[in-house]
Amino acid sequence: MQAVVQEIVGQMGNEKAPLLQVLLAVQDASPRNYVSEEAVRAIARSMRVSRCRVYSTASFYTEISLKPRGRHLIRICGNAPCENAGRAAIMDAIQKELGIKAGEITADGLISLEKVSCLGACYKSPAIKVDHQIYGNLTPEEAVAIIRSLREEFSNEHNGSPVGI
Amino acid sequence: MSTVEITINKKTVRVPENITIMAAAKLNGISLPSLCHHPDQKVKANCRVCAVEVEGSKNLVASCSTMVSEGMKITTNSPRVRETVRTIVELILADHPQECLTCIRSGECELRQLAFKLGMKEVQGVKTVKRLPLDLSTPSLVRDPNKCIKCGRCAEVCHHVQEVGILYSHNRGLDIGVTPEYGKELKDVACVLCGQCVLACPVGAIYEKDDTDKVWEALGNPDKHVVVQVAPSVRVSIAEEFDQPSGSIATSKLVSALRLLGFDRVFDTDFAADLTIMEEGHELLQRLQTGGVLPLITSCSPGWIKYIEHFYPELLPHVSSCKSPQQMFGAMAKSYYAQISGIDPKDIFVVSVMPCTAKKYEAARPEMKDSGYRDVDAVLTTRELGRMFKHEGIDFNSLEDGEFDSPLGISTGAAAIFGVTGGVMEAALRTVYEVVTGQTLEKLEFTGVRGMAGVKASSVNLGGTEVKVAVAHGLAHAKQIMEAIAAGEADYTFIEVMCCPGGCIGGGGQPYGTTNAVREKRIQGLYEVDQKAELRKSHENPAIQKLYEDYLQAPLSPVSHKLLHTTYTNRCQHELQ
Amino acid sequence: MSITDRQLVFNVEGREYVDLDLYRSRGGYEALEKVLAWDPRQAVHMLKEAGLKGRGGASFPTGLKIEMVRNNREKERYIIINADEGEPGTFKDRYIMTHLPFQLLEGVTIAAYLAGISQGILYVRHEYDEPRSVMRDSIAQAQAAGLLGDDILGSGFNLHIELFSGAGSYLCGEETALLSSIEGRKGRPQVKPPYPTQQGLWGKPTLINNVETLSNIPKIIEKGALWYRNLGTNDSPGTKLISLSGDIQFRGLVEVPFGTSFRDIVYKYGGGPKPGRKVKAVNIGGASGVLVPEEMLDVPLEYGACSRAGITIGSGAVFVLDDTRSILDNVSNRINFFLHESCGKCTPCREGLRQAQIIMEKLLEGRAVMKDVENLERYTRVMQNASFCGLGQAAGNSVISSLHYYDQEYRGQCVDGDCLYGEESA
Ligand SMILES: Cc1cc2nc3c(=O)[nH]c(=O)nc-3n(C[C@H](O)[C@H](O)[C@H](O)COP(=O)(O)O)c2cc1C
Ligand code: SF4
Ligand code: SF4
């Protein structure tokens, strides 16, 4: 961990590295999409700041997770335009399909489901985002179809290999 | 000084420019409410209870963070201000346990006082207090997150004055908490237990672990011979608990009050401070003569010791092996004093009254039992002692004067100034100078090491050789010196470090309201004690001389080493490397 | 769906991606060339003449802001492009970054030149993957074409722009919180003054502008202040990008000259409500904006008129609720949003929203009493009056405006609803 972090911090300017960008990069390097406690310690050491400061910054931002997440992230927008356009039904359908609630991870560690703030895609509410891709104008059925096919794609990608930290 | 003309509640006044509305109001007889404001800290402006109206501004402004300007029209007493301030307090109270009757802070809680001042009758908001667990993990401090109002005052002290960086605000929105990372307990992080956060906190969300029950129990136990020692700085702060001006010297009343509590002997940590000077002074000479590790760094401040153990363990060889005066006292009480008084040391119960929360931790360190018994059995802070006096209805201010018992109550002025930053250095120099030169020191005051500057460097002529010394107080300043030593840039011979700003008079166990202004007053108090003392050099203390003759033989003797010296631990796994 | 034949600032109707070649073929970067040859003061004067105001919410005059940074004695200065667009219902900056990246970059470059800045940061919210990657490419292309980087267009002027990603915080759009975020801290706002123009990033003078604001600049320089003023009204020159969403026929981005009425925005640009439905309420300015009824739609989109009518234009989000919708659902959703995004630093916002959420829940479940509604109003008023930053100050706008226009919906949800509220409690 220290080595991975040191490399990221080194590329970004060592003690002058922008902490938030370091945290995002460290998270991106983690297959479980999170910043572990070990990583927090490593960042503190590499950047010579207190752990408390690193943790504090990491804990503030919703796009940074301090707990392991699934390899893939499904985010469902919960703001008014999407809510109006049927967010709840989409959420229900996806929860049912995945067998988890918002904030949880599927048993195979493949997918996390999160409720988030506006994705800036309200012209096609209800909108969801899967990893880097936004899907809009969804009906619950369409949402489920998308999730189903992506899930298949994801499992093939990881080919049954156990999901590590 | 330039001034500006402003209007406060329709009254036009001139006030200095570059002050806040809050300060301007104060100058004009109005104390505005405040919670997050602290005179020694930078503006946080997060509690918002100091809101006032300023003409031309759509919303109210925070008076603690808004500077006055020419022509400013301020209203502090409109219905709008009143509704706002009262509602904010109501909102705080809705999420606050409101256990004032059983809260350790009750008497001096800034929130309780504010609620009282505003005549809060009813809290209409829904009560949302969660029952989060208390942090009881250390011998020194208790954190009650339920009472925290998230003002950030503790975090500022911890990060900027001490630079230990333990308490900080995390998360956001309703989840915010001012805690160590991951909400860890203090025992699991590099907290040095200095208690500066306690002094900073406006409410009862961080406080000393109360040991008064332990002491009551010992006092009530007929089989125990209970002796008490009081630290130098307590004599210039305890009277504040009884509404006396800061820095009032209350030594004799303190002794009488302790007798009233029922202690069998009332002794003085100053005695042990003189002893410390003898040991530490000779350790310095020995290191100088034998080419030992220099600079030598003082070891009387347990918060400081814990700090260096966590953060600069590689520099531990610089630290004097002397125990602190508190522990030396305990070791002597259970060996020398037991012998001369013919009391079985197992029956002796040593209580110390300290300005410090870290002292509780120090007393509990496993190695502090070289006589075969715990050096110190219970540690009270100044605040706890104040509470015990109040509990017993002791009318402190009207007590007759009392005197410490012999021999462990005999001391010099050099010992008294242990309680201020630079004091240990000055006391040591008085002794070392005379030992080295064989001459009498004419001018006892080493003014170069006095005062509130964070790092004080000075040099002393010891019989022909210039010796460079440095003094630091507050860990942020200690850190500067440690960095210099680590970088090989510090050519000092002797360094005094005190964990708390101002030294022990500013310790985390001192009465609430310990601000820098109060610290200055207490410093004056202790210098006055020294000034007026008959004996002002540790090596002239007759009780110490007799102790060496009858028991310890000589400084750094094998007996001394066994009882009065200690070892340190690398605690670095907790911290940055 | 061309409402106007006039050439506007963004001309979003085609929804086309304008690459560097296309942009230049249409006169792109001529404004920069022009400005590089001018005395910067002349161009600043032109921006002031044009009356360009910030589109990020505070509508501060842009020319003046540039001048303030320019006149600062400190020479190390920064420009920060605020692309944190987090106001629910807003997607104009997303559009600019994905469709008109070079118009933005040209605007940034001109602003930086005028303010004497050579280092910039483009702060894009984390959720915006596509805009971020378009901007990353565009910056590289501009650099390769000598339009960014060292010695821009041979003028000796340098400007380096770095991309910075947000990490999920609406509040980081607030300028001082943005600075905290870039400096590696929690995205909490800081005490002003000092303002960023005085002491911004790393304590240095910093020009912070919204994406839309900066993207206006090339057109103003190209076509002149008068042209720009003629687009809008005397009070509010130019145009505004409006993000339309909700219960209307057309959802998406439109460019509207200032002075257009909200009625036209909803009915002409947005095509009005779905067939058979009526407009019940329009939420202007996103979550932090107000809710107004149909009758209010004749108010023109104009800073002065809106301010008099109690409307905040904010980010220019217009979200329509038709007659099937519950006002309280909307208010409650917005309170939850703010509670989720509040940094928790100051008491009125943190605790006020906590109580507001509890009361909204009671209302939705029909458990509330009129006293709750009174308290809700008081709490939100205090949030507005005394919160540390704009988030808390605006978080109650939905409550305050809906209590004004739709108090019957609150009353209807209270157990003791119909006898007390709004009448003498005899
Ligand atoms: C809670 C809050 C959120 C904000 N979010 C944004 C934002 O996402 N984008 C933006 O440009 N300005 C935002 N602002 C306004 C900025 O503080 C600032 O005024 C603006 O970026 C200045 O640019 P302008 O002068 O070009 O408008 C926000 C303000 C507040 C109080
Ligand atoms: S912290 Fe203050 S207000 Fe809270 S319970 Fe204690 S005394 Fe009362
Ligand atoms: S005791 Fe000192 S080090 Fe520990 S949290 Fe408090 S201020 Fe920080």
Ligand code: SF4
């Ligand atoms: S513990 Fe005390 S000082 Fe620290 S934030 Fe809470 S109330 Fe403030």
Ligand code: SF4
């Ligand atoms: S108003 Fe809200 S977001 Fe702004 S500082 Fe206060 S708590 Fe934070």
Ligand code: FES
């Ligand atoms: S409200 Fe869902 S994307 Fe904007």
Ligand code: FES
């Ligand atoms: S005292 Fe002014 S905001 Fe707290």
